[in-house]
Amino acid sequence: MIPARYQASRFPAKLMQDLCGKPVIVRTYEAAVQTGLFDAVYVVTDSEIIAEAITEVGGQVIMSKKRHESGSDRIAEAIVDMDVDIVINVQGDEPLIDRESLAKTIKVFKNDEKKEIDLASLMTPISDWEEISNPNTVKVVVDNQNFALYFSRSPIPYPRDEEVEVTYYKHKGVYAFRKRALLDFQQLPMLSLEAKEKIEAIRFLEYGKKIKMVETHVSGVEIDTPEDLERARRAWR
Numbered sequence: 001m002i003p004a005r006y007q008a009s010r011f012p013a014k015l016m017q018d019l020c021g022k023p024v025i026v027r028t029y030e031a032a033v034q035t036g037l038f039d040a041v042y043v044v045t046d047s048e049i050i051a052e053a054i055t056e057v058g059g060q061v062i063m064s065k066k067r068h069e070s071g072s073d074r075i076a077e078a079i080v081d082m083d084v085d086i087v088i089n090v091q092g093d094e095p096l097i098d099r100e101s102l103a104k105t106i107k108v109f110k111n112d113e114k115k116e117i118d119l120a121s122l123m124t125p126i127s128d129w130e131e132i133s134n135p136n137t138v139k140v141v142v143d144n145q146n147f148a149l150y151f152s153r154s155p156i157p158y159p160r161d162e163e164v165e166v167t168y169y170k171h172k173g174v175y176a177f178r179k180r181a182l183l184d185f186q187q188l189p190m191l192s193l194e195a196k197e198k199i200e201a202i203r204f205l206e207y208g209k210k211i212k213m214v215e216t217h218v219s220g221v222e223i224d225t226p227e228d229l230e231r232a233r234r235a236w237r
Contacts, residue, residue: 001078002028003071004092006047010136010224015050015092017229020236022057024223025050027095027236029059035099037106038088044078069190070200072175076186079179085109087182089175093223096235101216105176108212118181118209121148121201122172122216131170136224138171138199140213148211151199169213171201173222181209 004025008014015025022030025043032041043054046064054061068074071089079087086109090097101122108120123140131137135153142148150156151171159166177185185203194202204211221232 001075001087002032002041002043002090002092003074004043004045004047004050005074006045006049008093011226011229014223014229016053017223019095019229019232023053024095024229024232025092026053026057026059028090028092028097029054030057031095031097032090033059035097035102037099037102042078043092044074046074072177072182072185072200075177076182080183082179084179087177087179089173089177091173091222094173094220095223095232096220098216098218098220101172101214101218102174104214104216105174108214109176109178112212115178116210117212118178119204120176120212120214122174123169123213124172124216124219126168126170132168138173140169140171142169142213146213146215148201148205148213150205151197151201153197153199169215170219171213172216172220175201184209 004015006013016023019027029043042060042062044062044064045051051061062078064074064077075089105120105122108117126132132155138151138153139156140148140151141156157166188207190203191206193206221228221235223229223232
């Protein structure tokens with residue numbers, strides 16, 4: 001499932017910007033299909049403009065029936081009546097999809113025989129302090145089994161003792177959900193931590209869900225600004 005809204009506060013209409021001959025959202029959709037990992041790929045949107053762009057290339061679209069605060073809410077509405085076990089949320093603004101990282105995320109559930117994991121997501125090591133301190137970069141800290149402890153726009157952990165070596169991780173916006181966890185998310189009200197940070201993954205932690213983080217060394221390009229779009233164009237060529 002690729003949630004896609006037309007408006008974006010930092011970069012309006014970014015999903016319809018040209019990426020080497022096709023809109024960003026079309027590039028993302030086609031990249032998801034080409035991984036060969038999924039039984040079906042859908043773009044979930046409330047925008048007729050985005051829907052038309054996807055159907056023009058033969059893609060599948062689900063139109064949202066109401067306004068949503070997050071991509072997870074949008075997907076939950078779309079899958080409520082579907083006979084599915086695991087749902088993958090691929091961000092519409094990440095057209096440079098890494099197949100290996102997605103495959104690792106899906107494997108989490110294949111190895112989870114007791115079905116203790118509610119969702120899985122990706123993280124990548126970062127070392128540049130400018131990126132670590134950038135509030136647009138969501139950081140995650142994990143326990144010794146790579147279960148998420150917290151997500152934040154602030155640098156976590158705080159470097160109180162600079163002599164202690166620690167790896168900082170950037171959270172990449174790819175989620176794999178058990179269907180039940182996703183439906184629960186839609187029904188559970190937002191609490192203060194999620195509202196403060198504006199990070200939807202925090203809602204799962206606030207309600208006791210278990211998030212398994214998968215480390216990847218492929219950073220990719222998330223298109224949040226015009227500068228990111230130029231980076232994606234250079235990488236695409």
